Amino acid sequence: MTQGPLDLVRLAGEGNSVVLRVTGRARRGAREMDVLTGEFVVDTPFISGTLNTWLFPEDLTEWRECLDALDALDAGRAITWREATRGPALSIERDDAEERLRVTIRDGMTTLTTVTVTVPLADAWFDDAYDRLDQAWKTWAPTEDH
Template identity: 60%
Template sequence: MAEDPIDLICLEGDGNSVILRVAGKEQRKRPAESDALVGEFLVDTPFVRGTLKTWIFPEDLREWQQALDSLDAGRDIAWCEGKRNPWLFVELDEDDDRCTVTIKDHSMSLTTVTVTVPLVDAWFDDAYRRLDLVWDTWPMTED
């Protein structure tokens, strides 16, 4: 039986949301290929709504861990920048418990969407839990 999707990234509030939903592991076409997860960014605001398919590799999950650590330390992050995948940027608002989240699809639609959402301290525990859940649900190896 297939596992239920897991929201690896879930930034939402004030009517806006940016979610990276992981649907499962993609079948490898060749034995030498690294495992990959199939995911989809979902952006929803009162003004714009859209989805964007992506693939997540083991190194992406490790980099997401590092990005979470940086965010938790109060630094802005860029995740998957320079890769073929969509890029995710999170900029913290120093005066408020909010952040600006930007998804940039530089390879297919050539579209960039920016959304502002709340980001409170409690979000971080949940974000680390979601990452662990993805690793536990779909263990991945690199070749």
């Protein structure tokens, strides 16, 4: 199925945003694995930038596990996605005092850069995050038969 870009992760508000956009599908590696191409997009009045990345099926599965563990945010713990993988990691922490999320992207492999952006915590974000993940699986799920 051909589809335009899809925002898998979208945290935005008050002029700040962090997005992980799925942009397509590619074949990668010696075994020619089917992977998704994507980019982290950070935009604030102070800094803007993009960072390309690949997403494997296990990354989508791990993102679902992070979403399932969002009660950790209420308990004051951060959730971190792709911390032990070859690509950029995403961490989300809640700041209860201001009903905000601190979103950190850490690229320890390519640019050796870490960026933290604060966004308001929207009640609808959690349901929207699951909807975006389901859409990513339906639209972009890597296939075995090429």
